[in-house]
Amino acid sequence: MRRRGAVRVLALGAAALVVSGLLAACSASDEGGGAARLRGEITFGVLAPLSGDMAERGQDLVDGAQLAAAELNDQGGVLGRQVKLAVEDGGCAPATGEQGATRLAAKSVAGVVGGLCENAAVAAANAVAAEGTPFLVSSARADRLIEAGLPSVFPMEGTVYQEALAAVHWMGYRSAQRVVVLADGSPASQRLSGLVTDRVKADGLTVSRQSAEANRPDLAGLVSTVTAAKADFVYWTGAAEPGGRLVSALRQAGYTGYFMASSESDSPEFLQAAGAAAEDAFLTTAAGPRLLPAAADWAARFKDRFRRDPGRDAMQAYDALRAMAQAVRQAADTAPSKVVDNLPRLEGFTTFTGTLRFAADHSLRYDNYVIAQVRGGTFTLASKLRTD
Amino acid sequence: MRTKPLVAGAVALATAVVVQLYGAGAASAYEPPDSGPSDNSAHGGPAIDDVHNVPTTAVAGNVTFIDNVRGVSGYSALNFINYDKYGYDFMFANGTGGLAVWSLKDPEHPALVSKITAAELRLPGDTQDRFWEGENMTVDPKRKLVFLIRDPRGFGGTVSTGQSGVYIVDVKNPWKPEIVTFHPIPAGHTATCINDCKYLWSVGPANTGTPGQDPSWKGVPVRVTDIHDIKHPYTFDQAVDLGRHDGVTDYVHSVDVDKDGIAWASGEGGVRGYWTEGNHYDPVQKRNRVATAYDPVPYAGGTVVATNPEGTAFFDFFDHNAYHNTEKVGAFDKGELLYITNENITTCSRAGEFKIASLKGSYDGEGWRSTPEDPFRLELISHWSPWGKEGSATTGSCSAHWFTVNGNIVAQGWYGQGTRFIDVSDPRNPTQVGYFRVPSGQGVTGGSASAVYWHNGLVYVADYSRGVDVLRFDGKLAGAPDEKICWNSCDK
Structure with a gap:
């Protein structure tokens, strides 16, 4: 609970934090000691609106990513390294989105997940893509992101x-x-x-x-x-x-x-x-x-950790972080270009709606409607x- | 029947080799063209090395062998696409080795221009480089797409563990085919374009274990995939052509669209036609309604009585593929006749036959109400096999297989019995008017003809062992020649 409070502080202050997914809930040793075997760290960026009208959904998104990171670490991390998250407030405006993304890119994160408000997400995508950093946009509508044709950006929502x-x-x-x-x-x-x-x-x-x-x-x-x-x-x-x-x-x-x-x-x-x-x-x-029976167990785990039911943004961010981790594993490297190469060909990776695949234009081949x-x-x- | 020596073929082959050598030389300096290949080669672009097997052992009647090409393997099926920008056709073949593409700038001597090997088609988890195997291959001639249907038994899989589905291949540049996607489908023995290739009907195989299949089904029926947008293919969860074998859902093996646009689903339990577009009377629901690819309107059909005294419960009613003749033939009404392959893999004397049935009496939904207790059967007009006919073998695999029709001449593959030309001008008395069979011999790959295609005056044979044989039928073409040949879909 103490750690969740820390995230709330972050949300209120819109400050950058690096939060260990593992530590976000409780220590590794408390949950089986997975972290004890991990050597080094791998940091993923999380971009969400943490202030303003969308802050509640933004927090849901962050919590989803935190849960994914904790579970990845419990399972041995990624490439034997402990997963950490760098969370940035991307707001809902283009300017805040771009600024948040730029801050994440400066931290040399292995990839970014998140993105909720469309305007902010598009601006953030452009900023992230300029650095070649892979970005799984978990909640923003996909149309404008697809139209932008950014090589390292993959929307995880469907289009109109x-x-x-x-x-x-x-x-x-x-x-x-x-x-x-x-x-x-x-x-x-x-x-x-x-x-x-x-x-x-x-x-x-x-x-x-x-x-x-x-x-x-x-x-x-x-x-x-x-x-x-x-x-x-x-x-x-x-x-x-x-x-x-x-x-x-x-x-x-x-x-x-x-x-x-x-x-x-x-x-x-x-x-x-x-x-x-x-x-x-x-x-x-x-x-x-709330609609997917396949997500019931996950929702229970989420509730156990955060004392509330997860929203859609949490589920999307959870899947996005796992997908990013899978791409890193397949690439056996955190080099952005290699991770980007692997995102369209994740092997055996499923979300709560089914297999995750991207079409050549980076739209979801099989959407989540x-x-x-x-x-x-x-x-x-x-x-x-x-x-x- | 006139039995011809193969001299003409040998001369032609020599010519072909020259052409191939030219093409091979050009290939090394080849850069994929932006707008089209250069015009300064024999085939409008570079060719790659190919193998030509001269069938010196062939027995033939009224048939001239012209050329043989190998590509990547033997083949179960071919298809053809015309390219306006080049001014000629390309031929596509698929088999265990993958996909091969030939230029038909010189239709008598196909020039291999590209290929996608089975190794390139492997998916994660596959254990072999063996594509299975794309019978009744279908293409979209407008969008320049080839569909490679993957049987779960391919790549080391089994009917219950393997992955079925379709590879969608963009062949806008036939020199550089590109796999757009592999789309999983819980069906995958053959596939056919429906409604101008906006939908794909995928069918088979015969089994009880394909993932996604209702355990009460005895085989895989029709799965409908929306391919308006090949980036986002969508397969409907509800299957089509259920209850096809006297009320039991069973194996659909082939779908073949006739000149009127009716899609004929063949398989265990018969051949049944469906409207997939337009407003039609539905004899099962007893009302007029709009037909769609995913909710088609029954037209007519059924199966015929078993003819083989040594048949089996499966093969007696295994209607492998069919052709609905939309024309009047002899004394039979326009659109009355259905030509059917009854596949039966057994001794040559009892192997599966070519059958002709009448659709009369099946237009009111009878084929959809058939039960084991009250079975509905079409009238069998005739049946035919090469057994005992001129040019035939007495051993080997001898069943009827895929065919195409030009006028009243059926050109059909019969595995080891080779290619047979059957005159059906008198539907009650089909008569062999030509044949081409290749026994094994010194340096000669024995034939196993899978499918035979009339195409622009020539005949192309997809052979499981030999690759593709190019033939000319020298007999008289009975009936009015067809401008467009129809098998899974009609020539465009």
């Missing part, structure tokens, strides 16, 4: 396009015939709805696309669209609260087909606004520990959408 694929594939599982895709006026919603519509159309299914204003969606108009199209599958790509009201309005209008919402609706606001009408609704969302379903007023896992 991959969320569209998840939606289309689930429609396939449900044998959809007449699809209506509804968006609010936000650019993100519009983009996702466009991608889904194009793919559904390519498969020859009947598809209608309708957009409403972002702030005041005309629910009656959207319901009319669904009714007129005789849809059997509706996909909502807009915000959570209007999504909840939309499914409620649809059910009241007698719509009996499938309703699915995008990850924007992965929120209590959706459930609250929908009420009973939320039941059985589907969601395309990024996999988190899953299908959730509302059951008993809460989100449950309907499908991992994976066959591995």
Whole structure:
């Protein structure tokens, strides 16, 4: 507990610290003495917002990395060396992201994990990549990172396009015939709805696309669209609260087909606004520990150490640090170029959603979007959408 | 039937050797082209050394041997892609040795331009450099992609421990094929492009242990993979063509798309066709609906009665591959006939046959309602084997195997019985009109023909032992010649 307090101090002060993953919880000898056999150290950087509105999620991210480091050390470290973490506050702005990344790069870390806010992560990625340091971006959305085409940067989140694929594939599982895709006026919603519509159309299914204003969606108009199209599958790509009201309005209008919402609706606001009408609704969302049975044991270990349930950021950072360690092991070296070479070809490495592989453009070859379903007023896992 | 000496072939081979030597010389100074190969060589680009085995022992009727090329090994299958920018085709072959690519600038004398060896296809954990083995090889001629389907028995694996899946190979530059990815799929004996290669149907093998398979299944059915985006292939968790053997889910061995776009799944328990695009009446669900690759609409099909008195429970109904003739043949209706390979590895006199069946009576979902108690069977129109026919062997492996159809001439591989040309103008009386068989001899690699392809006036034979033989059929081409040949997918 004392060590966790130290991290909190770091979070408040936004100062740089090097924290031994092993010592973050308790001594090695307390947990089997793994560290006693380790010779030398290997330091990985962790970049997260440790102040401001996102500090709580940032701390979750750091804790996930701490747990991974502790477990790696318990298992003999990496290349026989003790894993240490250098944690930096990357904030959520481009400037803070760049500064945090630059500080980590100056410490000659073997690799960096983390990155939560998109703007900060992109700036940090550019700074880290300039040094050739491998960076597994664990929480920030991948699109802009992929577009940047940085050779040493690998996002561990999916892209908007991959969320569209998840939606289309689930429609396939449900044998959809007449699809209506509804968006609010936000650019993100519009983009996702466009991608889904194009793919559904390519498969020859009947598809209608309708957009409403972002702030005041005309629910009656959207319901009319669904009714007129005789849809059997509706996909909502807009915000959570209007999504909840939309499914409620649809059910009241007698719509009996499938309703699915995008990850924007992965929120209590959706459930609250929908009420009973939320039941059985589907969601395309990024996999988190509360949805994944495979993460249950890990979540228990996390809770045992940190006295709280882990969030998604913790799970992602945990996987990212393990993946980075695996790349170092495969490279048998901490030279950045060698670690980067090994990241796209991790052997037998799995996350809680399955095998981790990267495509040539560094996007996840097999993304982490899953299908959730509302059951008993809460989100449950309907499908991992994976066959591995 | 006219039995020809192989003089023409020998002369042609001499020419080929000259060409190969030229190509080999050019290879040493070769730099991968950005926009295309130079035009100052015989094949539009450099070639690499190849082996040519002259079949001096061959027995042939109405067939001229032209050339033989070896590449990396023997082959189970070939395919072809036309390159507008070069103005000619390239031929792709896969087998235990991996992938080989030949320029067909001179179609009679393929020039080996590149290869991906089995060693280069190894995955972590593999114990052998042996690819298995890509029967019915499929390609995307538009995106210039080759799909190498990996059977779990490859690379030292077994049906229950091996890794199945597909290697996606970019061949935009045929001189420099690049493996884009290996994508694991819980199926992997053959694969076929569906819907203009936006999806891949992967099937087989016959076993009860492939990881990811329902333990109640007797073989691996169709697994559907979305390959719109080859960087992010996605395999659906729900399989297609279930309950195919009188209600039992069993081994699908091959998928072959006809000229109307219907995908025919062949295997244990018969041949069943599916619409994979468009709006069609579903005779099983009794409603009109949109067909997709992952949720196809049944069309017609089934299996035929067993014809082999020494058959087995498995081979009696093992419809290895099929071709749906969309045309009218003889007195049979347009689209009525199904040509089927019934593979049966047994003594030559009883080995698997070529069969012709009528689809009449199968358009209302009968093949999907068949049960052991109330089995549905297609009418068998005829069946044929080389046993006792001119040019045949009496020992060895003799079963029917892969074929293609041009007009009314079926060109088919029969393992040790070589290549057979069968006139099916009268579907009730298939007649041999040509053959080419290569017994082993001094300096001659004996033949084991896997698959035979009509292609632009020539015939290319994928041979498990010899590599690729290039032949010319000298008989009369019965029926209207096909502009595009169809096997797993139609020529594009």
